[in-house]
Amino acid sequence: MGRLSGMRPFTYVRATAVRDAVAGVADHPGATFVSGGTDLLNLMKDSAQIHEHVVDINALPLATIDIQPGGPARIGAVARMRDVAEHPAVRSTLPVLAEALLGSASPQVRNMASIGGNLLQRTRCGYFRDAGTPCNKREPGSGCPALTGENRWHAVLGGSEHCIAVHPSDLAVALLALDATVISTGPDCERRTPLNEFYLLPGQTPDRENVLNHGELIVGVEVPTTPLAARSRYLKVRDRATFEFAVVSVAAAVELRGRQVQDVRLAFGGIATRPWRAFAAEDALRGRELTDDVLVAAAAEVVRGATPREQNAFKTELAQRATVDVLRALR
Amino acid sequence: MPVEISRRTVLITAGAVTAVAAVPVTWTVIEGAAPPPAGSSTAEVTLTVNGTVHRRTVEARVTLLDALREQLGLTGTKKGCDRGECGACTVIVDGNRIKSCLTLAVMRDGSEVTTVEGLADGDDLHPMQEAFIEHDAFQCGFCTSGQLMSAVALVEEGHAGSAEEIREWMSGNLCRCGCYPGIVAAVGEASR
Numbered sequence: 001m002g003r004l005s006g007m008r009p010f011t012y013v014r015a016t017a018v019r020d021a022v023a024g025v026a027d028h029p030g031a032t033f034v035s036g037g038t039d040l041l042n043l044m045k046d047s048a049q050i051h052e053h054v055v056d057i058n059a060l061p062l063a064t065i066d067i068q069p070g071g072p073a074r075i076g077a078v079a080r081m082r083d084v085a086e087h088p089a090v091r092s093t094l095p096v097l098a099e100a101l102l103g104s105a106s107p108q109v110r111n112m113a114s115i116g117g118n119l120l121q122r123t124r125c126g127y128f129r130d131a132g133t134p135c136n137k138r139e140p141g142s143g144c145p146a147l148t149g150e151n152r153w154h155a156v157l158g159g160s161e162h163c164i165a166v167h168p169s170d171l172a173v174a175l176l177a178l179d180a181t182v183i184s185t186g187p188d189c190e191r192r193t194p195l196n197e198f199y200l201l202p203g204q205t206p207d208r209e210n211v212l213n214h215g216e217l218i219v220g221v222e223v224p225t226t227p228l229a230a231r232s233r234y235l236k237v238r239d240r241a242t243f244e245f246a247v248v249s250v251a252a253a254v255e256l257r258g259r260q261v262q263d264v265r266l267a268f269g270g271i272a273t274r275p276w277r278a279f280a281a282e283d284a285l286r287g288r289e290l291t292d293d294v295l296v297a298a299a300a301e302v303v304r305g306a307t308p309r310e311q312n313a314f315k316t317e318l319a320q321r322a323t324v325d326v327l328r329a330l331r
Numbered sequence: 332m333p334v335e336i337s338r339r340t341v342l343i344t345a346g347a348v349t350a351v352a353a354v355p356v357t358w359t360v361i362e363g364a365a366p367p368p369a370g371s372s373t374a375e376v377t378l379t380v381n382g383t384v385h386r387r388t389v390e391a392r393v394t395l396l397d398a399l400r401e402q403l404g405l406t407g408t409k410k411g412c413d414r415g416e417c418g419a420c421t422v423i424v425d426g427n428r429i430k431s432c433l434t435l436a437v438m439r440d441g442s443e444v445t446t447v448e449g450l451a452d453g454d455d456l457h458p459m460q461e462a463f464i465e466h467d468a469f470q471c472g473f474c475t476s477g478q479l480m481s482a483v484a485l486v487e488e489g490h491a492g493s494a495e496e497i498r499e500w501m502s503g504n505l506c507r508c509g510c511y512p513g514i515v516a517a518v519g520e521a522s523r
């Protein structure tokens with residue numbers, strides 16, 4: 001067996017009850033959950049993460065997709081990306097969600113990967129994934145080579161002098177535009193966290209990416225099905241036509257009254273250290289007609305205060321153009 | 332015993348407080364009474380591969396790809412990138428095409444697996460294999476078993492409506508020899 005994948009040995013257990021799964025991870029500092037495995041296994045092969053114990057959550061009763069007329073959509077944490085993307089009620093009531101999922105990864109990965117795992121996937125920053133280089137996210141205090149190195153893929157918003165890595169999930173961007181809530185359960189807490197408060201800015205602790213504690217399990221997400229959500233689109237700009245992460249992506253939802261914007265959401269991927277809601281740009285659109293002038297002015301708000309680096313300055317322009325394009329399709 | 336997921340306000344990092352609304356519980360979780368089972372670094376795994384039942388003791392860290400190739404000797408499934416990026420390792424598990432390098436064999440205990448070795452019926456090739464030969468859909472052949480498994484699943488999924496649709500739904504399978512036009516033509520023909 002000399003050609004194994006290079007993962008260090010670990011113990012494995014398949015949990016059949018939520019309480020067992022949570023205890024199985026919470027009780028071991030080196031333990032983690034596995035769902036699809038499509039990110040975790042890569043990280044373990046590259047020693048970007050090392051775990052002595054892995055708790056499989058696929059047998060938990062958390063794969064349901066429940067959308068009752070008038071109520072919120074409730075999507076279980078181990079529901080597969082494919083099943084959510086193909087769900088007829090998701091497609092009709094939350095189009096931005098279906099579009100973001102279908103534009104993610106490949107059919108094979110979407111058959112495997114789960115909603116909870118997707119939200120918790122780690123950055124694709126090459127320094128983070130290469131255990132041979134410094135990285136404050138992987139090894140706090142070791143430094144961030146991306147600040148002055150290869151930073152074409154990195155953030156222009158939300159960064160700190162410790163980390164400018166982008167959160168790569170398309171799903172999270174769509175869910176942010178949909179005002180979704182993450183429902184989680186830990187050893188001694190159960191809670192609901194609005195997605196807008198779920199991800200943390202890197203600040204001085206880029207190793208801490210979200211509010212979850214060790215051993216806390218995402219149970220599912222809840223998504224309001226509103227008129228706003230029903231008029232939503234996802235635009236993903238990437239280096240090749242398909243099967244690639246976003247250079248810039250935007251999830252937009254617009255509710256019009258007559259020709260005026262009643263309400264709007266704009267969330268971005270690729271440009272920020274966490275899925276990024278553009279509040280100022282939304283404010284510039286509310287109550288207005290979506291004329292080209294209004295769109296261009298709102299788009300400028302998206303990147304106000306951006307900190308471009310040597311290789312990613314193009315993102316400030318690209319994000320504005322993507323904003324205008326997606327809103328034109330919704331007016 | 333069905334346990335309601337309770338709700339309360341919880342302190343989160345940096346002093347921020349998440350207010351927790353009182354809404355109906357979504358997931359009713361049936362909890363077992365026994366203590367959580369301890370883990371093991373090896374496990375007995377049963378896989379039905381191309382109709383044959385195999386029972387093996389595998390290390391937990393062994394991927395399905397390595398189990399197929401190294402333990403069952405089924406080397407038709409290829410290891411290209413071992414990172415989910417190339418599709419050479421594509422197999423069909425319980426009806427779904429997946430990348431076997433991104434899943435553990437222990438996670439697939441009890442599953443039905445179809446590999447490229449399971450496509451032909453004796454000397455009678457699968458129509459997709461015939462179509463690949465017909466349309467010159469390979470050169471070196473390294474990606475081909477993954478392309479075939481993806482293609483068979485794609486037709487089953489109903490994604491062979493047009494050349495454009497085939498290209499999109501074959502996008503998880505790369506071909507370094509650049510045989511894409513032949514692959515698209517072969518999949519289109521075999522789907523008719």
Ligand SMILES: Cc1cc2nc3c(=O)[nH]c(=O)nc-3n(C[C@H](O)[C@H](O)[C@H](O)COP(=O)(O)OP(=O)(O)OC[C@H]3O[C@@H](n4cnc5c(N)ncnc54)[C@H](O)[C@@H]3O)c2cc1C
Nearest residue numbers: 033035036037038039040105114116117118120170218415
């Ligand atoms: C080749 C390739 C291309 C990709 N392209 C894209 C893309 O374009 N867009 C995109 O958004 N993504 C993309 N991805 C990433 C992919 O979407 C993620 O790998 C996947 O969604 C992770 O889900 P999983 O169930 O496999 O997670 P796993 O790998 O099982 O887990 C990931 C992490 O989440 C934790 N976890 C999982 N479930 C839970 C839970 N319920 N509660 C608490 N913790 C949990 C695990 O412990 C682990 O730390 C790509 C991946 C690959 C391999």
Ligand code: FES
Nearest residue numbers: 411412413418432
């Ligand atoms: S070997 Fe699995 S996708 Fe490349």
Ligand code: FES
Nearest residue numbers: 470472506507508
């Ligand atoms: S035939 Fe050579 S890689 Fe596809």
